[in-house]
């Protein structure tokens with residue numbers, strides 16, 4: 001299966017090669033599975049053939065494509081759930097304040113557009129609730145206490161909840177550290193003595209970073 005060797009995907013493959021052993025990986029926000037998911041699976045094939053990858057994708061349409069793409073891959077478990085339920089979204093005022101006080105890629109888009117995304121994400125959330133918290137469901141069903149690697153690339157407005165849900169993972173990789181999604185989660189882990197920063201690119205893909213738990 002092919003994968004796109006962009007910088008984040010290459011980082012995922014090299015983490016798998018260098019930071020084993022791996023039993024359980026989780027990706028929050030897999031979309032149709034052709035990006036980071038394919039890179040993770042490639043890295044697993046080479047370096048961790050017995051590991052499992054849990055993929056959470058909340059959009060029903062993208063989930064269908066994801067599930068179809070990996071239907072023949074028993075190591076990949078695709079689940080159509082939101083990472084966390086219930087989710088608390090930021091208010092419009094909080095987003096306005098964030099955009100006024102914090103220099104991130106969101107400024108290119110303007111407040112009105114970002115507030116439209118917030119409304120769309122909240123509406124999608126309201127429409128597709130399943131009464132299941134994806135991460136908690138995986139922990140319970142597959143008996144996973146701590147993930148070996150967690151990739152946080154889900155909703156733009158729920159990065160804080162996603163980090164909380166996977167906190168304790170041995171490796172945490174975040175996309176969009178220079179957007180709302182993982183701006184605060186990045187700062188939280190950067191200041192957390194339990195984690196150390198092991199990779200950072202503040203520009204590519206609106207910023208990405210990887211942390212390793214040290215205690």
Ligand SMILES: C[S@@+](CC[C@H](N)C(=O)[O-])C[C@H]1O[C@@H](n2cnc3c(N)ncnc32)[C@H](O)[C@@H]1O
Nearest residue numbers: 029031035036056057058059082083153154155
């Ligand atoms: C930026 S895309 C992921 C891209 C993918 N990681 C890649 O690089 O190939 C974010 C995805 O997260 C999904 N999503 C948003 N909120 C989510 C949540 N709370 N739980 C699971 N998936 C979520 C969206 O439907 C969207 O497909």
